[in-house]
Amino acid sequence: MKDKLTIVKVGGKIVEDAESLSNLLNDFSQLSGYKVLVHGGGRSATRIATRLGIETKMINGRRITDEDMLQVVTMVYGGLVNKNVVAKLQGLGLNAIGLTGADMDVIRSDKRPVREIDYGFAGDVKSVNGEILAMLIKKNIIPVMAPLTHDGMGHMLNTNADTIAAEIAKSLAKYFDVTLTYCFDRKGVLRDENDENSVINLIDPVIYKKLKEDGVVCGGMLPKMDNAFSAINAGVSQVIITSSEDLSGKYATVIKNK
């Protein structure tokens, strides 16, 4: 039987507020088994960019990463957010290591091709080195992943944190019994978006099909669900969609293959 591994992805909103970050890291430290943390940091990047006089351009919720913005996200995600999280986890007695995809060539990406939109230095994940991550994890080291990758030719690339979490989960499914936990600002996938108590507890492919047909799952939830099923189809045991206050996913949505 494989050892349990939980990969937790948290968005910028949680890591950028001192109190919510502190609560989250405390809860994270309590999770049993091996662990990985993947973080965002978009709000901090936007805030620092504004202070530096660099304009933030977004299209359909996605950041346009020109050269100046690449410098900003490299320093904010890879330095400011990542290293503060690592130091805080060390303070809780967890042996964390902060990584971008460039470190040890952990995640290599292709610069996104320019079609209707030029996203600039945005990376689409090409390969993940699960072996080296598994080696660290089995030494009780906790990878803390910033949403940055590299192209193998000397350039950093800005990369979606949800995607990084899913791709890491897939690559580690060979070595561990993987749970992928997406934290966001709701308790789970809601049947009625105005009712926090309408969490759908279990979603499998059959239920998902129905939820899409009925329009219950739509909008921004669709790529998250697609990431989830793509992970499950690649061997990840379960995906949990939960709020940061319920990290163990007790009251959340669990996505499974059957």
Add this chain to the structure above:
Amino acid sequence: MKDKLTIVKVGGKIVEDAESLSNLLNDFSQLSGYKVLVHGGGRSATRIATRLGIETKMINGRRITDEDMLQVVTMVYGGLVNKNVVAKLQGLGLNAIGLTGADMDVIRSDKRPVREIDYGFAGDVKSVNGEILAMLIKKNIIPVMAPLTHDGMGHMLNTNADTIAAEIAKSLAKYFDVTLTYCFDRKGVLRDENDENSVINLIDPVIYKKLKEDGVVCGGMLPKMDNAFSAINAGVSQVIITSSEDLSGKYATVIKNK
């Protein structure tokens, strides 16, 4: 016989200019044996701080690191400089990993006690985990160290890069035959500071005593030399003081015990 390891320390001036950085990393990639790179980044930190409206305060050439400045150095050293160097080394086919002292608890420091001067969040190195660094190095992974450490209680600390290089060298002397190479803007320790061709090729403790008495070694060179001899007394084979154009130290100053 132990395997050879070269630890190269380069200052901010070299890593912050695209062309000199590119030349340096090319030369670094050509060095034979195991390798570690330690970098500065003070000029970038000052530049970004200015753009953010944060004042840079220096006393005797040392940065005063208040809370705002700690955020700046964390993002500039740990993110901007470190990750760009890592991506560039990956582009040259070297499997680099960027680390601060917080990552894997590699370097723990004490916040410098306030005496005449309050340096703020500046760290004095307390312990280095040479074992984990040696493990990575023997897997042909190249640590790229940012001048940041942590206190083990959740806080990052700004730490002198020369000191980090010396402390890492000492902790790795148990595992490797270590050469510590300090790059700066002269060809080596000069007998006559106005003559670039007056490099003193060899300095041992007897010669050093004489050079100090004669006032040849003075000022900013003294702490560098003290770091060097402290490393040698702890088992480092040799310390080279050279320019970034002569990374192998062919025309440089070599400091040895005998």
